[in-house]
Every structure is written in C-alpha cells, then in structure tokens.
Amino acid sequence: MTTEKIGRGRTSDVYTYGEDRAIKLYPPSEDRAGIEQEAKAATLVHQLGVPSVRCDGLTEVEGLLGIIFERIEGPSFNEVAEKDLRKFGQVCRDLADCHAQMHAAHTTELPDIRDLAIGMLEAAPLDQLSDDERTALTAHLKSLPEGDSVLHLDYHPQNVFHHRDGWAIIDWHSACRGPAAADVAMSALLMSEVELFPGTPPLKLLLYQIVRGLMRRLYLARYFATTELTRGEVDAWMTCARVLRLGLLNIESERGRLLRRVQTAVKVMAA
Structure with a gap:
C-alpha cells in the first residue's frame, strides 16, 4: 500500500498509504517502545481536540514498524512563508495562535516534563556534568x-501544517505535559540556538538565522499578547529546554554550545 515518499525526518520516512492515509516507517534500530508511545500520544491529543490529524495506530510493512495517520494535503507553515514572504507575519501569528490552542488542552495521561528532563541528566550528552552540577540541576x-x-x-513551522479549514501539528514523539511556558521556551530555543540545515552554505545560513530570529520575536510577541504568559515564566524554563534538547536528540554540532549554557546556568544558581 505504500507508494510514494512524501516526507523524511531524523528518525523516520513518511509515505502515502492507501487513498487518504500516510504512514511513518521507522528503521529497525528505533526503539519500539518510543514508537508505541508516539502513536499513543498522537491518538490522545487528537481526541483532546488539539489541532492534529487522526492516528489509526501501528502496523508493520516489510518488517518495519510504522504509524498510520490521516494524510495532510496542505503546506507546512514553513512552506507558506518561503513561498510568499508577504505572508511571513501572518505565519508567525498563526504559529503562536496554534500553539496557544494546543496548550488549552489538558491531560494527566502524558509524562510530566520535569520527570522527563530529570531522566535526561543521565543521557550520554550530559555525561560531562559533575555530580554537583547534576544534583543542582x-x-x-x-x-x-x-x-x-x-x-x-x-514545535516549529515545519511541524505545523494547514489542513482542511484549520491546522495540524505533527510529530508527537516527545509529547508530555506541563505548563505552557515550558513548551514556549523549547520553541524559543528551536528558533535561536539549535542547528539549522546541515551543509547549508554560510551566506544562506546567515540569511536563515536572521529570518529565524525575526520569526522568534514575532511568535513570542503574539503569544504574550494573546495569553497571560509572561517572558519571565518562559525564561525560567530555558535551562530545562536545553537539557531536553541535549537528551532527546544529541546533535554533535549543538552539544558543546548547549552544554556550556547549561553549566553556566548551574553556576548562576549556585551564586
């Protein structure tokens, strides 16, 4: 039933599946429990009314485990902004509004973000922390x-799509629960401190960084203007966001910079 590759992520490939479905297929090296957790989270958030697509559960194709989803027909927010820069401001506002709509959904069935982050302190990217630093964190x-x-x-513009008459957020592999400020902090980090597209020429990379910085400012301004969240609440979660980024993905080009900022934060805590 798989016919055409329509997407590729860090850990999976996405194919058309039947007439109106898509399937994310994972290599054998991927942890089955993590894939099962993503399918469970995707099903839950859709039931809660979060902007997303329906998840039809797990299946195997030629020995590979996959998750079946309703197929998205519309473009990602990133594609909209790249195609027509006149829509850039609206994309940033929609990004904030969709995120706030997601945070309006509540659950106790997902892991607590604090427990998730504490567990990451034992991950390989953070093994350079001293015992005292780990205790303080x-x-x-x-x-x-x-x-x-x-x-x-x-949550970033490549993971949010126009779908039917609304929006759809994809990739629920790291879904958890906690204060909205924690997720906004992570998105702010993704728009400022993490690796952009590997192998991009330096001049083009500089342009991307400038555009990403503007998106971050407009996204945050809109989120703060339309919710009761404050910048101080978001700033309080930035160290947690860096710990999670290191533990969840462990990208070599990011590792040193993020780890130094985590260690600097520990020194501030101790001062």
Missing part, C-alpha cells in the same frame, strides 16, 4: 511549577 528541575497542558517539545 535535579533540584532546579524539581522546583519548576507543575502543569497539565499538552506540550509538544518540537
């Missing part, structure tokens, strides 16, 4: 406020 993460909003942790 654990205490910091435990002190952060509890929440039950649906969080994505990889």
Whole structure:
C-alpha cells in the first residue's frame, strides 16, 4: 500500500498509504517502545481536540514498524512563508495562535516534563556534568511549577501544517505535559540556538538565522499578547529546554554550545 515518499525526518520516512492515509516507517534500530508511545500520544491529543490529524495506530510493512495517520494535503507553515514572504507575519501569528490552542488542552495521561528532563541528566550528552552540577540541576528541575497542558517539545513551522479549514501539528514523539511556558521556551530555543540545515552554505545560513530570529520575536510577541504568559515564566524554563534538547536528540554540532549554557546556568544558581 505504500507508494510514494512524501516526507523524511531524523528518525523516520513518511509515505502515502492507501487513498487518504500516510504512514511513518521507522528503521529497525528505533526503539519500539518510543514508537508505541508516539502513536499513543498522537491518538490522545487528537481526541483532546488539539489541532492534529487522526492516528489509526501501528502496523508493520516489510518488517518495519510504522504509524498510520490521516494524510495532510496542505503546506507546512514553513512552506507558506518561503513561498510568499508577504505572508511571513501572518505565519508567525498563526504559529503562536496554534500553539496557544494546543496548550488549552489538558491531560494527566502524558509524562510530566520535569520527570522527563530529570531522566535526561543521565543521557550520554550530559555525561560531562559533575555530580554537583547534576544534583543542582535535579533540584532546579524539581522546583519548576507543575502543569497539565499538552506540550509538544518540537514545535516549529515545519511541524505545523494547514489542513482542511484549520491546522495540524505533527510529530508527537516527545509529547508530555506541563505548563505552557515550558513548551514556549523549547520553541524559543528551536528558533535561536539549535542547528539549522546541515551543509547549508554560510551566506544562506546567515540569511536563515536572521529570518529565524525575526520569526522568534514575532511568535513570542503574539503569544504574550494573546495569553497571560509572561517572558519571565518562559525564561525560567530555558535551562530545562536545553537539557531536553541535549537528551532527546544529541546533535554533535549543538552539544558543546548547549552544554556550556547549561553549566553556566548551574553556576548562576549556585551564586
């Protein structure tokens, strides 16, 4: 039933599947429990009314485990902005509005973001932390406020699509729960400190960085203007966001920079 590749991520390939479905297929090296958790989270958030597509569960194709989804026909927010720069401002506003709509959904069925981050402190990218640094970070993460909003942790314009008469957020592999500020902090990090497209020529990379910085400012301005969230609440989660980014993906080109900022934050905590 798979006929045409229509997308590719860091850990999966996406194909058409039947007339109106798509399937994410994972290599054998991917952890089955993680794939099952993504399917469970995708099903849950759709039931909660989060802008998303229906998940039809797991299947195997030629020995590969996959997740079946309703197929998205519209473009990603990133594609809209690249195709017509006149729509850039609206894309940033829609990005914030869709994110706020997601955070309006509440659940206790997803992992707590604080527990997820504490677990990451034992991951390989953070093995350079001293025992004292790890202890300080654990205490910091435990002190952060509890929440039950649906969080994505990889929310950026390539993961949000126009779909039918609304929007659809994809890739729920890192879904969890917590305060909205935590997810906004992660998105702010994705728009400022993480790796852009590998192998991009330097001049083009500079342009992307400038555009990404403008998107971050417009997205945050809209989110703050339309919700009760404050910049201070978001800033309080930035160290957690860096820990999660390191633990979840471990991208070599990001590792040193993010780790240094985590360690700097620990020194500030101790001062």
